[in-house]
Amino acid sequence: MMRLFRVGKKKQPSYKIVVTDKKNAPSRGRFVEEVGIYNPLTKEFHVKKERVEHWISVGVQTSDTVQNLLVKNDVIKGEKRKITFKKKEAENKPEVQSEEIKKEEPPKETEEPKA
Numbered sequence: 001m002m003r004l005f006r007v008g009k010k011k012q013p014s015y016k017i018v019v020t021d022k023k024n025a026p027s028r029g030r031f032v033e034e035v036g037i038y039n040p041l042t043k044e045f046h047v048k049k050e051r052v053e054h055w056i057s058v059g060v061q062t063s064d065t066v067q068n069l070l071v072k073n074d075v076i077k078g079e080k081r082k083i084t085f086k087k088k089e090a091e092n093k094p095e096v097q098s099e100e101i102k103k104e105e106p107p108k109e110t111e112e113p114k115a
Helices: 049-058 064-072
Strands: 002-009 012-019 033-039 044-047
Touching (some): 002 049, 033 049
Antiparallel strands (some): 002 012, 033 044
């Protein structure tokens, strides 16, 4: 799997483009080879074209973002992939109504006439 590996300070992201096993977490830092860098703030993009072509020929899959970066910078030929983000659905919490918030009042005692 060819994916982005975030490096850099807080609020200043930059990414390494790495080849890693799909089961390794992207934040762990275990990867087979670093094939490039990408800085979204300065739009800097450097990649080892021969190594990218080698890994793709071997059968490595690319993440959607890496695929789009490689196509945009003419490293590989192909079409960009459409990236869609899923909206986080609000958790289905039952809404607490104002009636439930009020403390339950003890039942009013009714005065019964004594016979």
